[in-house]
Amino acid sequence: MTGTGIEVTLKVREISGQNPFLCMQCGLCSAGCTGKGTMDMLPRQVMRLLQFGSGKLLDERSMWICTTCLTCTARCPRGIDVARVMEALRALNQRRGVSVLAPADLGAEILADVPQMALTSAFRKLSA
Amino acid sequence: MSIPYFPGCTLHVKAKALDDSTRAALAVLGLELSGLPEWTCCGTVFPLARNNYIGMVASARILANAAKQGDGRLVTVCSFCYHVLKRVNHAVRNSDEARTKLNDYLEEDYDGQLRVLHPLELLRDEVGFGALRNRVGAGLKGTRVACYYGCMLSRPAAEMDFGDPEDPAVMEKFVAALGGEPADFSWKTxxxxxYQVLNEQGLVAGRVKDIFQAAAAGGAQVIITSCPLCQYNLEAHSEADNHSRIPVLYFAQLLGIALEIPINKLGLAGRYADPEALLQGARR
Structure with missing residues (x-):
């Protein structure tokens, strides 16, 4: 999976079960996004690039900023489960060994403190 | 009445206060929670990629074992556990493929008929908010409470069935039953x-700031939640952003206070934002 062009769009469609071409670019997903101040590319833009068939999407950081809070999913007037689209982008990266969180990244202090659920959820979503 | 209960890994250790306060408060109301004889972590997150059944195995095993208790219900209180168990249960019940694959893998025969319940639902449907109102003292009268649902309890609405995905109301009704006043709180869901606390701390700090600001704007004297990770994130970033020093409690701790349960049974000591003022009000 080289992640070029329309291949990424088709793979995302297959893995997420969502049709990116339903998106009408209203931006409700971006407006309510938990990570909107941190993402390089907002969910609406991610959807647009999927429609264009842009393989460089896999190198953007947005999918790793997503907190899967499902606000976008709840609000999309076209019924797209945008969180599933983000998950599909993560999955494509994870399958080629790309991820953003490694156990070695975590300091002893936070490990002593943080609830177990944060570790399990973060590694499931953010590591390969 | 004893009901099968899944505490989950975080409640076993880091969020013992949520486990303790939930059990203690429900026991006072005649609902005994009996922990499942065997359990593992629920998996914490629901897999959003299609056909990722391996991500549902842990929850499916818990559900299959809970069904063998014969009660027909499974209570769980952590927002993550509740979210994942309820969604996996929904998948087993409604998808032939999910049911077949998970049962084949686990060598079980579970049909998804269990009802996965949050204690707030038990309080509403088994105890009744009207009856609850008659059980509590006047200690919390007029206390302004921000009901923080977070992201896991109410979305997606079709699977969680927890009220409006962005404006659920059960926690506000619970607060009113305790004699408190639900504060206006635009950030409630x-x-x-x-989990970005492990990867994007700045993002979490920003959201926590928004949450405290919204709670303060509504005049909240306390924020309640049922999520150990919300509780942790709010308290961990509290020093910088919680100028009004609003304590963040579990809803079950607030219930315990209202029921006049001794605070050493509610895990209320040693917190960053001290709930002492709240407790003094309750003791008055």
Missing amino acids: KCCGS
Whole structure:
């Protein structure tokens, strides 16, 4: 999976079960996004690039900023489960060994403190 | 009445206060929770990629074992556990493929008929908010409470069935039953940043700031939640952003206070934002 062009769009469609071409670019997903101040590319833009068939999407950081809070999913007037689209982008990266969180990244202090659920959820979503 | 209960890994250790206060408060109301004889972590997150059944195995095993208790119900209180168990249960019940694959893998025969319940639902449907009102003292009368649902309890609405995905009301009704006043709180179903505390601390700090600001704007004297990760994120970033020093409690702790349970049974000592003022009000 080289992640070029329309291949990424088709793979995302297959893995997420969502049709990116339903998106009408209203931006409700971006407006309510938990990570909107941190993402390089907002969910609406991610959807647009999927429609264009842009393989460089896999190198953007947005999918790793997503907190899967499902606000976008709840609000999309076209019924797209945008969180599933983000998950599909993560999955494509994870399958080629790309991820953003490694156990070695975590300091002893936070490990002593943080609830177990944060570790399990973060590694499931953010590591390969 | 004893009901099968899944505490989950975080409640076993880091969020013991949520486990303790939930059990203690429900026991006072005649609902005994009996922990499942065997359990593992629920998996914490629901897999959003299609056909990722391996991500549902842990929850499916818990559900299959809970069904063998014969009660027909499974209570769980952590927002993550509740979210994942309820969604996996929904998948087993409604998808032939999910049911077949998970049962084949686990060598079980579970049909998804269990009802996965949050204690707030038990309080509403088994105890009744009207009856609850008659059980509590006047200690919390007029206390302004921000009901923080976070992201996991109410979405997606079709699977969680917890009220409006962005404006659920059960926690406000619970607060009113305790004699408190639900504060206006526009951030009640917004996300605190969740597991990004391990990857994007700045994001979490920003969301926590928004949450405290919204709670303060509504005049809240306390924020309640049922999520150990929300509780952790809010308290961990509290020093910088919680100028009004609003304590963040579990809803079950607030219930315990209202029921006049001794605070050493509610895990209320040693917190960053001290709930002492609240407790003094309750003791008055």
